[in-house]
Amino acid sequence: MTTTSRSGSARGGGRVVAGRLPWVLVVPALLGLAFLVLPLAGLLIRAPWPTLLQRLSEPQILEALRLSVVTATIATAVCLLLGVPLAWLLARVDLPGKRVVRALVTVPLVLPPVVGGVALLLVLGRRGLVGQWLESAFGVTLPFTTAGVVIAEAFVAMPFLVISVEGALRAADQRYEEAAATLGASRWTVFRRVTLPLVAPGIVAGAVLCWARALGEFGATITFAGNFPGTTRTMPLAVYLALETEPEAAIVLSLVLLAVSVVILASLRDRWVNAA
Amino acid sequence: MTAPGLSARLVVTRPAFRLDVSFDVVPGEVVALLGPNGAGKTTALRALAGLIGLAAEGHITLDGRPLHTEPPDRRPIGMVFQDYLLFPHLSALDNVAFGPRCRGASKAEARRVAAGLLERVGLAAQAGAKPRRLSGGQAQRVALARALAVRPRLLLLDEPLAALDAHTRLEIRSQLRRHLAGFDGATVLVTHDPLDAMVLADRLVVVEDGAVVQQGGPAEVARRPRTDYVARLVGLNLYRGSGDGARVKVGELPFSTIEQVDGPAFVAFSPAAVALYRTRPDGSPRNLWQAAVEGVERHGDNVRVHLGGPIAAFVDITPAALADLDLSPGRQVWAAVKATETHAYPA
Numbered sequence: 001m002t003t004t005s006r007s008g009s010a011r012g013g014g015r016v017v018a019g020r021l022p023w024v025l026v027v028p029a030l031l032g033l034a035f036l037v038l039p040l041a042g043l044l045i046r047a048p049w050p051t052l053l054q055r056l057s058e059p060q061i062l063e064a065l066r067l068s069v070v071t072a073t074i075a076t077a078v079c080l081l082l083g084v085p086l087a088w089l090l091a092r093v094d095l096p097g098k099r100v101v102r103a104l105v106t107v108p109l110v111l112p113p114v115v116g117g118v119a120l121l122l123v124l125g126r127r128g129l130v131g132q133w134l135e136s137a138f139g140v141t142l143p144f145t146t147a148g149v150v151i152a153e154a155f156v157a158m159p160f161l162v163i164s165v166e167g168a169l170r171a172a173d174q175r176y177e178e179a180a181a182t183l184g185a186s187r188w189t190v191f192r193r194v195t196l197p198l199v200a201p202g203i204v205a206g207a208v209l210c211w212a213r214a215l216g217e218f219g220a221t222i223t224f225a226g227n228f229p230g231t232t233r234t235m236p237l238a239v240y241l242a243l244e245t246e247p248e249a250a251i252v253l254s255l256v257l258l259a260v261s262v263v264i265l266a267s268l269r270d271r272w273v274n275a276a
Numbered sequence: 277m278t279a280p281g282l283s284a285r286l287v288v289t290r291p292a293f294r295l296d297v298s299f300d301v302v303p304g305e306v307v308a309l310l311g312p313n314g315a316g317k318t319t320a321l322r323a324l325a326g327l328i329g330l331a332a333e334g335h336i337t338l339d340g341r342p343l344h345t346e347p348p349d350r351r352p353i354g355m356v357f358q359d360y361l362l363f364p365h366l367s368a369l370d371n372v373a374f375g376p377r378c379r380g381a382s383k384a385e386a387r388r389v390a391a392g393l394l395e396r397v398g399l400a401a402q403a404g405a406k407p408r409r410l411s412g413g414q415a416q417r418v419a420l421a422r423a424l425a426v427r428p429r430l431l432l433l434d435e436p437l438a439a440l441d442a443h444t445r446l447e448i449r450s451q452l453r454r455h456l457a458g459f460d461g462a463t464v465l466v467t468h469d470p471l472d473a474m475v476l477a478d479r480l481v482v483v484e485d486g487a488v489v490q491q492g493g494p495a496e497v498a499r500r501p502r503t504d505y506v507a508r509l510v511g512l513n514l515y516r517g518s519g520d521g522a523r524v525k526v527g528e529l530p531f532s533t534i535e536q537v538d539g540p541a542f543v544a545f546s547p548a549a550v551a552l553y554r555t556r557p558d559g560s561p562r563n564l565w566q567a568a569v570e571g572v573e574r575h576g577d578n579v580r581v582h583l584g585g586p587i588a589a590f591v592d593i594t595p596a597a598l599a600d601l602d603l604s605p606g607r608q609v610w611a612a613v614k615a616t617e618t619h620a621y622p623a
């Protein structure tokens with residue numbers, strides 16, 4: 001009995017005689033924790049709980065909510081369509097200058113979203129390099145439209161998907177793909193019937209993360225797509241606007257976004273939070 | 277060059293390693309590439325499959341057709357990988373049906389072929405099971421069925437029994453032998469286990485450090501090893517010397533043999549053929565030399581004595597003999613081998 005309990009505690013890391021905790025580490029640690037948690041707690045404390053449901057059903061809020069969900073979902077679909085092949089290219093094909101390509105892919109991760117919005121305007125705006133041509137050839141204008149929102153969100157969110165899927169591809173055992181090749185599978189068949197099923201969990205995680213990022217997108221959206229109710233005013237934009245006029249509505253919208261974040265974090269906790 | 281079967285020269289260059297082996301396999305024949313870890317056996321097999329490229333000097337010809345210019349998915353091969361690599365998301369049936377599907381069969385046709393093969397390897401009942409629910413022996417048989425499902429002309433097996441425990445291994449080895457006997461194409465098998473090679477293969481190609489050091493039938497290789505590695509595998513003492521008729525001189529030590537060899541020669545004898553004496557035995561016509569005991573270890577039911585001295589040798593004696601001789605490291609003993617117990621052959 002004694003031996004089992006002893007080995008049990010040893011495995012748990014307990015029963016080690018450690019010195020006193022150094023306050024120079026503990027105090028900043030607790031301050032840091034408070035700094036991260038208090039604002040969220042404030043949001044919960046100040047929330048207008050009694051009128052929450054009623055406020056949630058206000059037309060402008062519902063409209064922003066609907067627009068956000070729709071654009072984030074379409075943006076995620078676009079990211080999947082383009083990002084999964086891009087991740088495959090980075091993980092499986094010997095490209096010259098692959099390191100540069102990978103660095104370029106991750107730029108939107110660290111770029112201020114407003115800068116991203118400005119860049120999108122310069123390329124896809126009415127006078128932009130590609131936008132000019134799009135308008136004259138097809139009569140399509142992207143800035144300040146719902147399509148523009150999708151583009152801004154996809155631009156900012158795609159790196160999350162690419163990095164997640166590329167990581168999953170690198171971690172997957174490539175010998176399964178070799179086995180498929182010896183059975184006569186072309187590279188496309190290998191990708192479709194072996195690679196994709198093997199990395200499906202990574203793709204799902206990447207898509208969820210991508211969707212969350214798209215849902216919260218603010219800077220690039222407001223710069224590239226503007227802030228028009230019903231067409232481009234997504235939730236983060238509505239939060240910002242409501243703060244001026246109707247702080248309670250801003251809190252309610254913020255709560256919704258917070259709830260979404262928590263749900264996503266919980267669903268991905270095994271892959272991202274505890275991964276390290 | 278138009279002979280049926282496989283004719284290959286496999287040349288692969290890597291930093292600090294070069295593989296250059298040539299061998300032929302006729303249809304219906306099983307050739308085992310036998311060698312220590314790192315000898316380049318698996319590299320050779322992957323080159324045959326097209327998973328790694330050949331250097332310019334290399335070539336692979338199968339049934340008169342050049343194979344080395346084709347990508348892996350265009351080669352008429354079936355491969356069984358060391359840890360099988362069954363697709364984890366597909367059932368046993370769909371794993372086996374994967375190849376026929378890729379080669380143009382309809383879904384129903386592919387499944388019919390797959391069901392037939394699973395039946396043949398005795399796994400009809402496991403057709404719907406995912407690979408993680410199969411035992412090692414079952415997974416091995418599914419992998420074999422999957423490789424055979426594409427009707428290959430060349431079957432490649434990479435350490436097909438290495439992942440199995442000793443008991444399963446015995447059973448699967450004899451089953452595999454039966455399935456290989458029923459296969460009409462060329463088979464190349466890679467193994468580091470001499471027993472697997474001798475039981476499964478018609479011919480052995482021994483590879484060391486990226487080169488073929490010996491090839492021949494199992495009996496030939498077992499009786500007449502040509503390198504220390506092969507001698508150890510088949511459990512013989514092996515020496516290189518020079519022959520002049522009925523004697524082979526190994527270093528300063530002349531060995532009387534029954535075979536007549538002139539010029540460079542090998543002498544081989546079994547560790548069990550050596551007798552040990554504390555004092556010099558009298559009046560015997562045996563090959564006799566004095567040596568120091570370097571070590572003693574258990575070897576099955578017997579004891580294996582390592583001898584130093586003029587020639588290093590393994591000697592197998594019974595535990596009783598060990599007690600009688602009172603052997604311990606450093607002790608001087610006399611070792612004797614009858615001429616009839618030795619094999620001499622040209623080097």
